[in-house]
Amino acid sequence: MQIAHPGLVDPEYYVPGLPVDHVARRYGIDPAEIAKLGSAENPFGASPKAVEAVTELLGSLHLYPSWTAEPLRRKIAEVSHYEPEQVVCGAGETEIISLIIRAFAEPGGRILMPGPCFPIYHLFAEAEGRVPVLAQAATDRATMALDVDGYIEHVTDETRIVFITNPHSPSGTWLTEDEVRRIIEAAPRALVVLDEAYVHYSDTPGYIHLARDYEHVAVLRTFSKAFGLAGLRIGFGVAPKPVIDALLAVKATWNMGQLQIAGGIAALDDHEHVERTVHTIVAGRAYVQDRFAEFDRFRMVPGSRSNFFLVEILDPDLDSTSVFNGLLERGVIVKDGSVSFRGLDKRFLRCDVNVKEHMDRLVAALADLP
Numbered sequence: 001m002q003i004a005h006p007g008l009v010d011p012e013y014y015v016p017g018l019p020v021d022h023v024a025r026r027y028g029i030d031p032a033e034i035a036k037l038g039s040a041e042n043p044f045g046a047s048p049k050a051v052e053a054v055t056e057l058l059g060s061l062h063l064y065p066s067w068t069a070e071p072l073r074r075k076i077a078e079v080s081h082y083e084p085e086q087v088v089c090g091a092g093e094t095e096i097i098s099l100i101i102r103a104f105a106e107p108g109g110r111i112l113m114p115g116p117c118f119p120i121y122h123l124f125a126e127a128e129g130r131v132p133v134l135a136q137a138a139t140d141r142a143t144m145a146l147d148v149d150g151y152i153e154h155v156t157d158e159t160r161i162v163f164i165t166n167p168h169s170p171s172g173t174w175l176t177e178d179e180v181r182r183i184i185e186a187a188p189r190a191l192v193v194l195d196e197a198y199v200h201y202s203d204t205p206g207y208i209h210l211a212r213d214y215e216h217v218a219v220l221r222t223f224s225k226a227f228g229l230a231g232l233r234i235g236f237g238v239a240p241k242p243v244i245d246a247l248l249a250v251k252a253t254w255n256m257g258q259l260q261i262a263g264g265i266a267a268l269d270d271h272e273h274v275e276r277t278v279h280t281i282v283a284g285r286a287y288v289q290d291r292f293a294e295f296d297r298f299r300m301v302p303g304s305r306s307n308f309f310l311v312e313i314l315d316p317d318l319d320s321t322s323v324f325n326g327l328l329e330r331g332v333i334v335k336d337g338s339v340s341f342r343g344l345d346k347r348f349l350r351c352d353v354n355v356k357e358h359m360d361r362l363v364a365a366l367a368d369l370p
């Protein structure tokens with residue numbers, strides 16, 4: 001029998017955060033009592049303006065959408081100060097990442113990324129026969145911050161794509177604009193991809209303008225986080241037109257449905273929802289940081305500018321899997337670093353920042369572990 005290409009024999013898949021109903025059933029816990037802190041979702045749900053716009057469009061589902069999601073493209077261009085031809089829309093940022101890997105690295109092409117990083121970068125690269133290079137040594141273990149000079153050392157003439165995530169995942173650490181520019185300028189022969197999925201939580205406008213300053217930069221953003229639309233699947237990239245043209249050529253023709261287009265446009269005007277979300281996350285982050293001062297068996301890795309943070313397990317009798325399972329039994333879902341992130345060992349968990357009540361649940365559950 002003809003089977004898939006060798007890179008797809010026994011493939012590795014993305015490990016998502018566990019859903020509430022699974023944990024409720026398995027441990028007999030009331031779903032209302034569960035703190036879901038493993039998927040970095042919005043604590044307040046979807047943008048109400050997006051929900052309204054999507055609902056109004058239910059009568060138009062027999063119509064094909066614009067293959068470039070043109071109305072959404074125009075709206076994104078307007079709010080980000082680009083031209084519509086400099087924007088590509090996708091089913092979440094995840095789809096844009098897959099398009100970039102296909103269009104900008106040939107089979108065997110090398111793709112540089114920090115280690116650990118968002119796993120889709122290397123999972124998709126491997127599934128498509130490209131070669132991920134995880135720059136593990138460039139991540140400082142105590143701070144989990146990226147050492148920019150160390151990262152730049154991994155750039156070679158063969159590097160086709162360089163990923164930068166800001167704020168980074170899983171650490172939430174932050175690079176200054178000067179640091180990002182240094183990486184961009186060190187890789188003039190590659191496409192440098194700045195992933196700003198969590199930029200709202202940095203409480204800064206981010207660096208979306210950088211794709212105007214360089215011919216080899218794409219900046220990606222998502223509607224899954226601050227807009228609360230993870231289930232609708234909308235992301236976008238801005239880049240110079242030749243970059244976007246290449247992405248459109250490898251894109252599935254109708255990748256965005258009518259509902260995504262309408263929901264995305266409405267969400268971009270929902271400043272109230274975004275502000276409420278960002279305010280809550282920024283306050284929740286400061287709150288949980290203070291609460292972690294109570295622990296001597298666990299340490300919060302400082303410096304997160306995102307809606308999650310890393311917890312280092314200091315107690316040698318515990319590891320990330322035992323703590324992960326102990327938290328599940330107590331109705332708290334986080335991410336086991338060793339399972340969810342290549343290059344993170346058994347000493348780390350990734351936990352979301354969420355409303356105070358859930359932060360208290362996390363702290364109480366950690367304190368309750370034997």
Ligand SMILES: Cc1ncc(COP(=O)(O)O)c(C=O)c1O
Nearest residue numbers: 092093094118169197222224235
């Ligand atoms: C760093 C990073 N980039 C991109 C994404 C993709 O988000 P989406 O495909 O939902 O837009 C995620 C999702 O968790 C992420 O953590």
